[in-house]
Amino acid sequence: MVDLHHPLHLRWSVPTLALLVLLPWLAGHFGAGFYVGLASRILIFALAATSLNFILGFGGLVSFGHAAFIGVGAYTVGILMQHGVSSLWIAWPLAMLAAGVFAILIGSVSLRTQGVYFIMITLAFAQMLYYLAVSIKAYGGDDGLALAGRSTAGWGIDLGDDWHFYYVCLALLVTTLLLLARVLNARFGMALQAIRENEVRMAAIGFPVLRYKLVAFTLAGALAGLAGALLANQSSFVSPSLMQWSQSGMLMVMVILGGFGHLYGGVAGAVLFLLLEEVLGHYTVNWQFGLGAVLLAVVLLAPRGLMNRMRKGVHG
Amino acid sequence: MAILLLEQALNGLQFGLMLFLLAAGLTLVFGIMDMVNLAHGSLYMVGAYLVATLNLATGSFWLALVLGVAATATLGMLLETTVLRRLYQRDHVTQVLATFGILLMCNEAVRMIWGAQPLMLNPPVALAGPVELFDGFTYPAYRLLIIGVGLAAAALLYFLVVHTRLGMQVRAGASNREMALAMGTDVQRLFTLVFGVGAALCALAGGLLGPLLAVQVGMGESILILAFVVIVIGGIGSVRGALLGALLVGTVDTAGRTLIPMVFETMVGPEAAANAGPAVASILIYVLMATVLFFKPRGLFPAHG
Numbered sequence: 001m002v003d004l005h006h007p008l009h010l011r012w013s014v015p016t017l018a019l020l021v022l023l024p025w026l027a028g029h030f031g032a033g034f035y036v037g038l039a040s041r042i043l044i045f046a047l048a049a050t051s052l053n054f055i056l057g058f059g060g061l062v063s064f065g066h067a068a069f070i071g072v073g074a075y076t077v078g079i080l081m082q083h084g085v086s087s088l089w090i091a092w093p094l095a096m097l098a099a100g101v102f103a104i105l106i107g108s109v110s111l112r113t114q115g116v117y118f119i120m121i122t123l124a125f126a127q128m129l130y131y132l133a134v135s136i137k138a139y140g141g142d143d144g145l146a147l148a149g150r151s152t153a154g155w156g157i158d159l160g161d162d163w164h165f166y167y168v169c170l171a172l173l174v175t176t177l178l179l180l181a182r183v184l185n186a187r188f189g190m191a192l193q194a195i196r197e198n199e200v201r202m203a204a205i206g207f208p209v210l211r212y213k214l215v216a217f218t219l220a221g222a223l224a225g226l227a228g229a230l231l232a233n234q235s236s237f238v239s240p241s242l243m244q245w246s247q248s249g250m251l252m253v254m255v256i257l258g259g260f261g262h263l264y265g266g267v268a269g270a271v272l273f274l275l276l277e278e279v280l281g282h283y284t285v286n287w288q289f290g291l292g293a294v295l296l297a298v299v300l301l302a303p304r305g306l307m308n309r310m311r312k313g314v315h316g
Numbered sequence: 317m318a319i320l321l322l323e324q325a326l327n328g329l330q331f332g333l334m335l336f337l338l339a340a341g342l343t344l345v346f347g348i349m350d351m352v353n354l355a356h357g358s359l360y361m362v363g364a365y366l367v368a369t370l371n372l373a374t375g376s377f378w379l380a381l382v383l384g385v386a387a388t389a390t391l392g393m394l395l396e397t398t399v400l401r402r403l404y405q406r407d408h409v410t411q412v413l414a415t416f417g418i419l420l421m422c423n424e425a426v427r428m429i430w431g432a433q434p435l436m437l438n439p440p441v442a443l444a445g446p447v448e449l450f451d452g453f454t455y456p457a458y459r460l461l462i463i464g465v466g467l468a469a470a471a472l473l474y475f476l477v478v479h480t481r482l483g484m485q486v487r488a489g490a491s492n493r494e495m496a497l498a499m500g501t502d503v504q505r506l507f508t509l510v511f512g513v514g515a516a517l518c519a520l521a522g523g524l525l526g527p528l529l530a531v532q533v534g535m536g537e538s539i540l541i542l543a544f545v546v547i548v549i550g551g552i553g554s555v556r557g558a559l560l561g562a563l564l565v566g567t568v569d570t571a572g573r574t575l576i577p578m579v580f581e582t583m584v585g586p587e588a589a590a591n592a593g594p595a596v597a598s599i600l601i602y603v604l605m606a607t608v609l610f611f612k613p614r615g616l617f618p619a620h621g
Binding site: 056062064109110112113114115116117119120121123124125127128131132134135245246249252253256257260286288289291292293294295296298299300 | 346352354399402403406408409410412413414416417418419420421422423424425427428537541544545548552595596598599602603605606609610613614615
């Protein structure tokens with residue numbers, strides 16, 4: 001039985017949120033202030049993975065080119081900053097808009113294909129954008145583009161400050177999760193999940209299947225663009241490597257690891273993946289070997305991802 | 317100009333044939349077992365490393381190539397029986413995750429064993445120089461050899477798939493797996509064999525391309541993506557489609573890399589051409605693939621009925 005309702009699980013998500021709000025103080029208290037930067041990075045990837053989970057887990061659209069939208073968002077911020085536009089209020093919405101427009105274009109072609117062909121055509125489009133970024137020498141080409149600094153926000157918010165930046169990332173992630181929970185539990189979300197389960201039947205009873213999928217694809221693209229804008233700010237650097245296919249693969253791994261089709265699947269996956277990377281990287285330079293082994297183990301032992309395994313455990 | 321075009325055509329043919337060696341195994345695994353295998357490129361990398369190492373140890377390129385191919389085929393079959401067999405019944409997303417894991421492990425294992433530095437693999441001395449094909453046209457002998465071996469492998473594979481009992485079972489499996497099963501094909505043995513052949517072809521391509529490209533960690537990924545493009549263009553499960561797709565991609569990629577910068581140079585000047593040319597050439601094959609899929613969403617030669 002597929003569970004179509006996706007509650008916010010307030011009983012444990014509120015304490016988790018409280019913990020995340022207190023995290024910078026706790027980290028400072030234990031002399032680990034450095035980890036606030038890592039935590040911001042995790043939150044950004046949680047946002048990106050959540051946006052992918054929206055189409056992959058709930059829409060059944062296995063997009064292998066999601067990193068392209070992150071790249072578009074990041075480059076929008078980078079390019080605007082090079083031309084002197086550093087305001088968050090202009091750059092970030094434009095990043096989402098640009099990524100959304102690319103998602104409409106890519107989606108309207110690739111959503112006509114099915115299954116493996118969809119995986120491959122999204123990959124092809126992402127590769128095109130990757131090589132496009134490599135070719136534009138005015139914005140760094142292969143070497144990437146260094147940003148003068150982080151976006152400016154006004155209202156007493158200084159994104160250059162790690163604490164401020166962390167809270168902005170947290171606020172955006174929470175807003176995104178609330179928005180997606182709202183969308184998923186609405187008629188649109190029900191229809192989207194029904195299309196995942198049986199597309200032909202949905203088309204037969206009169207749902208404009210392609211339009212539903214395109215709207216979801218575009219929303220996911222725009223959210224990934226926002227994650228890209230944050231990522232560009234976090235590292236003050238954008239480069240084509242943001243759009244490499246291995247990045248798309250990594251996002252997919254996060255979603256599957258965390259549990260696709262679970263509201264918090266992308267978040268759990270991002271946390272687990274990046275912490276694993278951090279911890280394994282601490283002990284050995286060959287951490288990718290351990291990561292690969294963990295992936296294989298998850299597939300063989302927890303086939304539906306960690307969040308879904310937990311859910312199964314709770315409800316018997 | 318004619319000489320340049322001929323040279324590019326031969327380069328395209330050579331690259332296309334090597335792509336075919338990779339794509340053939342990939343398309344069969346994909347078509348028969350319905351399995352997305354991201355680790356296919358890792359077998360290519362492991363094959364190239366084994367051939368390079370054996371070449372140093374034995375001093376004979378040919379012996380190294382034969383031994384390397386045999387070893388990689390064994391490794392491939394071992395991988396199939398221990399891990400991949402468990403993934404056939406799972407969905408594509410899970411397969412992508414698991415084989416991505418295998419890919420990471422292969423890359424790191426190779427880095428641990430051979431180090432991060434690229435390995436040198438020299439072509440046999442007798443073939444190091446160019447040969448004069450006709451008056452005023454010389455072409456590297458080793459590249460000619462690659463074309464020859466590639467053609468021979470393609471012919472052998474064609475014979476195997478079209479004219480043997482095993483090939484018949486493979487084709488039956490690709491067009492309707494359940495039916496092939498019901499008609500009494502020993503699918504498990506067939507899968508292992510197909511995987512072994514695929515791994516052997518990977519290692520052959522890796523060993524042959526080793527002297528031309530660097531033998532290094534990550535070499536499998538870039539070519540894996542191209543191989544996926546090839547089989548999607550050709551139609552998944554179709555060996556004929558893989559051959560056509562590989563030649564198409566090989567030619568377009570090679571020709572694009574030399575001709576597009578030239579065309580750009582006459583249009584927008586040398587500096588802009590040097591900047592944008594190579595990237596536009598790289599984009600070209602993806603445009604090709606998107607175009608093919610737009611008009612034929614199941615590739616040029618769909619294997620399933």
